[in-house]
Amino acid sequence: MKALILEDDVLVAELLETVVAGLYPGVSVNIAGTLAEAVQCTGKHRFDLFIADWNLPDGSGLELVRQIRGSDRGVPIVMVSGRSDRESVLRAAHYGIDGYITKPFDVKLLHERLAKLLKVEQAEPLSLDELLKNSLETVIQLPSDLDPADIVELMSRQEDLSPAQLAERWREEASLTARLLDVANSSSFRRSGKPVESLRDAIGSLGVPLALNQALALSLDVSNKLQHEPLKSLAQIHHEQALQVAKEAQRLAISLKKTSIPFQKAGLLSRLGELAVLKVLNQFAAAGGNLEADEAERALAEWAQSYGNRLKVQWRLPLGLRELIGAVHFLPNDSTREDRLIMRAAALMAAGQQNSEACRRLLRRLGMDVEDHQQE
Incomplete structure (x- = not known):
């Protein structure tokens, strides 16, 4: 399927692209x-x-x-426009549009309206590898109530964010609010002996950077959004593995000050x-595709x-962060960067390989007491 957004x-174009990609897996958007x-x-x-704006630099979407x-x-x-008067709506309808959506629009409402308005016939079902290949060329979204890309974007400007601003942004995110209150009220953060009762106070207690990391962790838990039980x-x-790597990396970093x-x-x-692959596999299974357990492992x-x-590029992750993520999976033998050594050691420890020679060697290169970290 191909879609054109005029x-x-x-920013509005990217928002529309994201919503369309969520509605139609594998769509190619121009x-x-x-x-x-x-x-x-x-x-x-x-x-x-087609999704067309009304007012354009060189004419009208009509x-x-x-x-x-x-x-x-x-x-x-579908026509999108800042014009909401009856005359404009009727004029657009005269041209034979299928829907009219006024700006500014709420993302959830936009998603619902497009889902109701558009009944696009699907082509012949794709094979699993064809679907994976096509989906790789589109806007990739993870099936989460919280958008991880949005959290990553907030992280890029966390120095400019206050607890009040984050609390306002997340005031309707019930699961995130509960999570932040729970963490803020844990023994590690309870300094005054009084419980934290508001989302704003929870963020203030944790600090904006840690609150954002907690939000990121929650946004990456996609298991409750997948219908196929094996997936x-x-x-x-995989989510638990990521949490364990994060925990070990945090512990090693603190040890090294x-x-x-x-x-x-x-x-x-x-x-x-x-x-991301699991989301595509879930789409394949939901469409009636036969997905065996070994095929899921192969696809992963x-x-x-x-x-x-693809997601690192799509989310515009800084090069330094990409390198840290990459070190979790592979580290050249001649690498001397301490930050990458930490991530690779954390990955091995999270996988239960803290006693392996590879992990012991990394800890020694970091100047750490191998025996102490094996016992923790």
Whole structure:
């Protein structure tokens, strides 16, 4: 399936792309910022869905609608606009659109409206490898109530965020609120002897960086969003592995008197590829595909790295963070970077290989007492 989004506001276009990708797994999305660009796209490709803004730098999205309807009466077209008056809505309807959505729009409402408005016929079912290959070229989303990409973006500007701002942003996130209150009220953070009662106070007690890491951990737990039971179990396993790597990396960093937050973050993100592949496998199974246990393991082994790399680029993760994540899975023998040694050692310890010669060697290179860390 191919979709064309005509929208000159980059942020709105990316939001629309994300919503469409969530509704139609494997969709290929083209974004045009001008009417001329959109017309050029329609001359080169056939699209199964159009979403067009009304006001554009070089004209009106209605002109694109007029041209499309001149040759195709059935393809779904949705108009998005800041105009909400009755006359504008009726004028757009006259051109034969399938839906009209006014700006600014709420993401959940937008998702619901598009899901109801658009009934796009699906082509022949794809094989598992075809679906994995096609999905890799689209906007990849993890099936979570919290968007991990949104949390990662907040992390990139955490120095400018206050507990009050985060509390306002997350005020309707019940599971996250419960998690942050629970952590803030644990013995490690209870300093005054009084319980923390509000989300804002919980974030203030933890600090913005740690609160964001807690949110990231919760957003990466996708197991409850997968319907295929064997995949739910695999998701739980990989999420737990990521949590363990984060825990060990944090512990090693603290022992070496380093700021632990970046290492914990890298550990939490170390199973991104596996979680993304599991989502695609779940889509395949939900569509009636026959998914054997060994096939799921094969797909994870063959595709997880590619999906992980794709998400690192899609989420614009800094190079330093990407390198820390990469060290969890592989570290050249001649690597001397202490931060990467920490991540690789944490991965081995999380996998129960703290007694292996490879782990012992890494700890010695970090100047740490091997026996002490084996006993902890």
